[in-house]
Amino acid sequence: MQVNQRKFDVVIVGAGGSGMRCALQLARDGLDVAVLSKVFPTRSHTVAAQGGISASLGNMSEDSWYWHMFDTVKGSDYLGDQDAIEFMCREAPSAVYELEHMGMPFDRNPDGTIYQRPFGGHTANLGEKPVQRACAAADRTGHALLHTL
Structure with a gap:
């Protein structure tokens, strides 16, 4: 079995507000970024902030x-x-x-x-x-x- 490999400059665990904002800034700075999350971003705890x-x-x-x-x-x-x-x-x-x-x-x-x-x-x-x-x-x-x- 062949396993695909990907390389990133940064891997962010968590796609809530902090993770998404961090990923945005790092991508703007030219880094290759991966964001990993166990849930869809709008299911993160950030959505509860009112x-x-x-x-x-x-x-x-x-x-x-x-x-x-x-x-x-x-x-x-x-x-x-x-x-x-x-x-x-x-x-x-x-x-x-x-x-x-x-x-x-x-x-x-x-x-x-x-x-x-x-x-x-x-x-x-x-x-x-x-x-x-x-x-x-x-x-x-x-x-x-x-x-x-």
Whole structure:
């Protein structure tokens, strides 16, 4: 019996949101990528995500990546890698705009900007008051994300 062999620069195990986004970036960088999954991508756990993607766009009121970082570090009970959290919070707006340009159907404000909904733990001015930071596609953000990717 002959077994076909394939060679890839990278093999990604898991076709949820993280796996699909990683594969997209690596392919853009010119690498030959394989994505392995035991289920169809839209059956991954990402599809269960409803609340939205946190990003300090400031479309509803003033917001800051620094406040986003404060909330995330506090939400991790100060156990999260703070360098990684800082990077994530600084880059979140760019990631959301990239998804928007790829066709992600985010909810919109009347002026066309991305609507941001309130979500637990999102605060302004280092915990002083709530802020709307979650960018969502109705109640199917994860599903829309997978279809976009």
